[in-house]
Amino acid sequence: MFDDLVDATTGTHGAGALSSWSRVENAACAHRVATMAAMLDEAHAASGSADRDQWCLDNLDAVAAHIGAAQNITPGTATHQLLIAVALHDRFPKVAAVFAEGLITYALVKTVVHRGALVVDPDALRALDELLAEAFGDWEPRSVDKTEKAIDVFIHQVDPQAVRRDETKARGRSVEVHIEEDGSGMATVLATLFAHDAKAFQARLKNLAATVCPADPRTADQLRADAYGAIGNGTDRMACLCGNDDCSAAQNPPATGVVVYVITSDDTLADPESAPRSEPPAPKPESPAPPPDLVPEDTAEDADAAPTSDDAAPQSDSPPATPTFTPTPAEERAALDGEGPPLFDKPLRDLTLTEAMTPTPGRLAALRPAAMMGGQFLPGAIACRAAIGATITRIVHPGQAPPENRYRPSKKLADFIRCRDMTCRFPGCRVPATNCDVDHTIPWPHGPTAASNLKCVCRRHHLLKTFWGGENGWRDRQLEDGTVIWTAPDGREFVTTPGSRLLFPELSRPTATVRVRDVPASHTAGLTMPRRKNTRERESNEVEQRD
Structure with missing residues (x-):
């Protein structure tokens, strides 16, 4: 079927090609989703899978980790995609068939799974699956809101008690923090809260903004934004940026637990104050080129090619280049505060297109x-x-220092490892290094406590390596520059480099080569995986019964 869809794009162009390739894209996505569900089925069919279903890091977690590594996505995203795949193929097989034909998008499939999550009666679920599959044959374009409401209509027909109705606005209060990914170093905070709490927060911002002196260069909006940060840091005042030595408000706020x-x-x-000031370059005087014997050796060739008075350079009507300001x-x-400079130094009507x-x-x-x-x-x-x-705190690169003679690295070495790695080193994982374990790539005591054998791994992927590792599981090896090479259960390799390599390449300078002792075939003797009280399936059934 998929090959037929690809063949149908031959000879198409314009809107026809766009429509054909959109359908191919949907069908390819359906194959990807089906593959995820099949990977989980294989894990459940493997020997000993029943016992692993009660592991803290169970079959679903292990498969999600493999999916995340294969697609270079975060574990949370991979788990969400896997749950969508399982729900689609277990609960909505007819909708899955329509999806495989490329007639609907992945976004619509997610909406079906989410809106139909509360339908638990098997007969109602089958009826809903048939209604939706038939309706999607001539599904017209709809907005997200209209799509959800249309699906709710079908759900209401088969199971009126399962319609996911909108909660009251009070139940929807929340706070969201979005760190911008554009490299600006800024973040956006969106909050919905009770009106009286909002009024109190507004007054708190105003009071904090008033703790600086009138000479502070920040605008009122900037002061309120910085007051928000002061609240987050748990301080009762803001540091004034006026720069006056006699300002009583210029002292730094006391340290907090944040x-x-x-x-x-x-x-x-x-x-x-110790940095030299960079002045704009002075205009060059009009004079002939210096004699070759006065020109540095590496620029003599350019000087010989410079125009003389007998061979003048062609004149240009373009205005002289504006000196670069450093x-x-x-x-x-100081550029962070106050009103911003004008975009242009002359009226817009006087600007050329280039300017x-x-x-x-x-x-x-x-x-x-x-x-x-x-x-x-x-x-x-x-x-x-x-x-x-x-x-x-100063970070010290260990260089070729010998390994530390203990299991837990010193604070100095652990600080270096966290700053070098920045995040969990498992493929696709973005857990900050401060929330990770410092893991020995070659297990202690067979591998040393040294920078070339240490990396940051979050607890989830630490457990994955320890209990889902071995000859046929996840394996890793580490290079002297901090590069980690992961080998998946299917033999594919994934390479991760330290998160600091782009901004701070000096942290990735090679460290001392690891000297390895005899490593046993299994190093998990005596270790046990933390266990769940119930499997995911049993917990899900208990929730459905309570509902």
């Missing part, structure tokens, strides 16, 4: 950028702002 890890370099946090570190830090399309030279580009633990990018100026009142 910890946010930011990795940066020494030159980013250097004292701005801000000092102090100017970069209008040329951006103003960046003011936040000279300072070396930083990163939060977890890999989020931070411009250098924002990293400097984060350092106000913070405790600064």
